[in-house]
Amino acid sequence: xxxxxxxxxxxxxxxxxxxxxKLLTLKAKEVLNKVQTIFAPKGxxxxxxxxxxxxxxxxxxxxxxxxxIFPMTKDKNILKKFWQEAAAKVAQTIKKEKETAFVTIGDxxxxxxxxxxxxxxxxxxxNIQTETIPGINSFSAAACRxxxxxxxxNQKMAVLAxxxxxxxxxxxxxxxxxxxxxxxxxxxxxxxxxxxxxxxIKNAVLISRAGQPDEKIVRDLSSLxxxxxxxxxxxxxxxxxxx
Amino acid sequence: xxxxxxxxxxxxxxxxxxxxxKLLTLKAKEVLNKVQTIFAPKGxxxxxxxxxxxxxxxxxxxxxxxxxIFPMTKDKNILKKFWQEAAAKVAQTIKKEKETAFVTIGDxxxxxxxxxxxxxxxxxxxNIQTETIPGINSFSAAACRxxxxxxxxNQKMAVLAxxxxxxxxxxxxxxxxxxxxxxxxxxxxxxxxxxxxxxxIKNAVLISRAGQPDEKIVRDLSSLxxxxxxxxxxxxxxxxxxx
Numbered sequence: 001x002x003x004x005x006x007x008x009x010x011x012x013x014x015x016x017x018x019x020x021x022k023l024l025t026l027k028a029k030e031v032l033n034k035v036q037t038i039f040a041p042k043g044x045x046x047x048x049x050x051x052x053x054x055x056x057x058x059x060x061x062x063x064x065x066x067x068x069i070f071p072m073t074k075d076k077n078i079l080k081k082f083w084q085e086a087a088a089k090v091a092q093t094i095k096k097e098k099e100t101a102f103v104t105i106g107d108x109x110x111x112x113x114x115x116x117x118x119x120x121x122x123x124x125x126x127n128i129q130t131e132t133i134p135g136i137n138s139f140s141a142a143a144c145r146x147x148x149x150x151x152x153x154n155q156k157m158a159v160l161a162x163x164x165x166x167x168x169x170x171x172x173x174x175x176x177x178x179x180x181x182x183x184x185x186x187x188x189x190x191x192x193x194x195x196x197x198x199x200x201i202k203n204a205v206l207i208s209r210a211g212q213p214d215e216k217i218v219r220d221l222s223s224l225x226x227x228x229x230x231x232x233x234x235x236x237x238x239x240x241x242x243x
Numbered sequence: 244x245x246x247x248x249x250x251x252x253x254x255x256x257x258x259x260x261x262x263x264x265k266l267l268t269l270k271a272k273e274v275l276n277k278v279q280t281i282f283a284p285k286g287x288x289x290x291x292x293x294x295x296x297x298x299x300x301x302x303x304x305x306x307x308x309x310x311x312i313f314p315m316t317k318d319k320n321i322l323k324k325f326w327q328e329a330a331a332k333v334a335q336t337i338k339k340e341k342e343t344a345f346v347t348i349g350d351x352x353x354x355x356x357x358x359x360x361x362x363x364x365x366x367x368x369x370n371i372q373t374e375t376i377p378g379i380n381s382f383s384a385a386a387c388r389x390x391x392x393x394x395x396x397n398q399k400m401a402v403l404a405x406x407x408x409x410x411x412x413x414x415x416x417x418x419x420x421x422x423x424x425x426x427x428x429x430x431x432x433x434x435x436x437x438x439x440x441x442x443x444i445k446n447a448v449l450i451s452r453a454g455q456p457d458e459k460i461v462r463d464l465s466s467l468x469x470x471x472x473x474x475x476x477x478x479x480x481x482x483x484x485x486x
């Protein structure tokens with residue numbers, strides 16, 4: 001039986017931005033070059049870790065990578081098992097190397113797997129310190145690509161994952177100047193239908209893989225009906241575009 | 244009479260993050276070291292440009308700084324005059340140096356003076372290209388300092404400037420899991436009163452100058468009643484803190 005409290009050290013949760021490796025912060029780069037081992041999340045055993053791909057060119061050659069699997073399932077018990085395994089692996093590395101880093105695309109505290117790792121670590125390994133380093137989030141990067149102000153003067157913005165919030169979308173559009181839709185995925189058709197109904201379809205822009213070679217900017221959302229959307233897409237709806 | 248259309252070149256609008264100079268992105272640093280002249284905003288003639296202070300250590304010695312005044316007034320005509328003067332100065336530099344940069348704290352498209360410069364430039368100097376580079380915004384930096392997840396699973400977040408939105412605050416608290424309050428300033432007392440009324444005072448944290456030597460984290464907002472707040476403060480209210 002291990003004594004979990006005996007493991008001391010530090011985990012850096014590092015936001016690495018939306019996908020363009022130059023959007024890493026100086027601090028993120030410094031941390032990634034300081035630690036020996038870097039943990040990166042991926043969706044399944046055979047998959048590729050997007051985060052790992054992004055930072056490969058920024059990291060020093062000596063870095064050792066460990067991929068952690070966070071499957072896309074809604075089964076809490078299965079997820080918990082994976083989080084606990086991930087936390088145990090991180091703790092083992094900290095035991096040997098004193099500190100390590102976990103990288104996450106975008107910002108670590110916005111819809112990120114890091115949040116679960118952080119919680120599980122706190123529960124099981126209370127003496128491991130954590131430091132979280134912010135990253136450029138996907139909607140800021142997307143807004144910059146189309147140079148659309150997210151918030152001007154005294155405007156209000158709502159940010160939400162579409163998947164479970166379809167019912168509250170209409171109210172958000174009514175009350176907010178800017179609405180950022182994340183995790184649109186299979187719900188895009190329903191979003192398009194709603195935007196048409198409330199006459200905001202022309203105010204919506206979809207940005208996928210902002211700033212990357214395969215970036216997509218779609219101003220006519222209707223053209224996307226029945227199409228599949230990439231995981232890294234964001235839809236920005238601005239009611240009164242002033243610029 | 245100048246021919247404004249004849250001026251061609253490029254302005255980089257560079258987000259430099261919340262105040263910690265290591266939170267600049269690699270891209271921001273690259274741009275700032277590439278251009279000769281850097282424009283930085285300040286509130287009045289005698290004031291200090293916070294943005295300039297932040298980047299001084301990141302920039303190469305050869306950079307030339309020009310401070311632009313954006314006064315804190317609500318008079319649209321006065322403001323317009325300052326924006327036009329700023330745009331003209333930027334254009335003159337671009338005429339000589341082909342490209343230049345304007346730096347802004349936080350993210351350039353979230354409550355930033357850059358937005359006005361961008362608009363004025365587009366109006367008066369249509370042939371000047373612009374590229375906007377995202378920055379770490381204040382609420383992401385603040386959330387990281389207290390390691391409070393802003394958005395988990397399918398949660399919803401509202402971001403708003405308190406100053407003109409006091410009336411819609413209660414609804415935002417009702418409908419959103421996370422509410423980020425910016426530009427709280429002199430309205431803090433009213434915010435505290437409302438948070439007490441709706442029983443969320445214990446869910447609020449004020450973070451001022453995140454990550455800087457004089458950072459302040461206040462979890463008991465009542466202690467701030469009748470106190471003045473720094474310009475760079477943000478209040479995060481999370482209804483159901485899961486971590």
